[in-house]
Amino acid sequence: MIEFHQVHKTYRTGGRDVPALQPTQLEIASGEIFGLIGHSGAGKSTLLRLINRLEEPSGGRILVSGEDVTALDADGLRRFRQRVGMIFQHFNLLMSKTVADNVAMPLRLAGIRSRSEIDARVAALLDRVGLKDHARKYPAQLSGGQKQRVGIARALATEPSILLCDEATSALDPQTTASVLQLLAEINRELKLTIVLITHEMDVIRRVCDRVAVMDAGAIVEQGPVTEVFLHPKHPTTQRFVLEDEAMDESELHDDFAHVPGRILRLTFQGDATYKPLLGTVARETGVDYSILSGRIDRIKDTPYGQLTLALIGGDMAAAMARLQAADVHVEVLR
Ligand SMILES: Nc1ncnc2c1ncn2[C@@H]1O[C@H](COP(=O)(O)OP(=O)(O)OP(=O)(O)O)[C@@H](O)[C@H]1O
Incomplete structure (x- = not known):
């Protein structure tokens, strides 16, 4: 030490x-x-x-x-x-x-x-x-x-x-x-x-x-x-x-999203959660539709991780967010 x-x-x-x-x-x-x-x-x-x-x-x-x-x-x-x-x-x-x-x-x-x-x-x-x-x-x-x-x-x-x-x-x-x-x-x-x-x-x-x-x-x-x-x-x-490292400018990204309808979320998941078919399941269960605005799936040393920016439209938004959080996904509301 x-x-x-x-x-x-x-x-x-x-x-x-x-x-x-x-x-x-x-x-x-x-x-x-x-x-x-x-x-x-x-x-x-x-x-x-x-x-x-x-x-x-x-x-x-x-x-x-x-x-x-x-x-x-x-x-x-x-x-x-x-x-x-x-x-x-x-x-x-x-x-x-x-x-x-x-x-x-x-x-x-x-x-x-x-x-x-x-x-x-x-x-x-x-x-x-x-x-x-x-x-x-x-x-x-x-x-x-x-x-x-x-x-x-x-x-x-x-x-x-x-x-x-x-x-x-x-x-x-x-x-x-x-x-x-x-x-x-x-x-x-x-x-x-x-x-x-x-x-x-x-x-x-x-x-x-x-x-x-x-x-x-x-x-x-x-x-x-x-x-x-x-x-x-x-x-x-x-x-x-x-x-x-992500080679992106957050403010530029936000400008791009200005015309996108719905709630914008950034999801961060790591380890086992990275490969689970979660988004489709949550969409089906809650009636929420989503589009992926930007994303990255990569590794930090030996740990797989993903970071996705999504727009969520319609359905039961609160239930969708609760369902994601329950699956160990870190959810950040960008807009
Ligand atoms: N031998 C020295 N004499 C005087 N000032 C020094 C000396 N070495 C470093 N400094 C100063 O100390 C501060 C920290 O320098 P240091 O080299 O530790 O930074 P660094 O983060 O390693 O930078 P770099 O990536 O450019 O090497 C700087 O302001 C530098 O100018």
């Missing part, structure tokens, strides 16, 4: 104080994938880099598995950092070293001398990230996605229990992003690794994260399970991220 107790950070540059993180209380459970989302300058990198003390907090305490990492001396910090891997947006590979040597680097730094042990561990790591035939290549000969896989192998070399991902997919195209996220999810499952990732894309959060914190101006403004935060966003910043 990673715990932040009233942790805050102010940078001092050019005689000026730049507040980057307001006093923050946060708990990240062991084995989960925790996402931090926010716009540029929101404080995501600062929060992430405080976990392995690449940034020193201005105050507060950070505990990892109960150990106060803010109190570690240089030697303790060096050993602690072996338990925390990190990957970066621009990969940070050594361009003059081969793929195998890049992955071997943390092992050498950790004091492992045996050539055969290093070779065996590097081979296993490269196999795990799908790069077993690329060991002798140089980073310049690899695609962006392959470079990030080298970054992941290198980060896993010392068998850490935490992996920090700093915009790890921001430099990648959508297809490569999906395959790197899938690799992170597999590693999380197989190695029971805690992953903390930062991103400015809700899609990344939706695909792999269990829980999310939304950051704005140096503070966490909303946090919770991704299903909850994504389907029922409360803070305006969260609502904007969700709308960006």
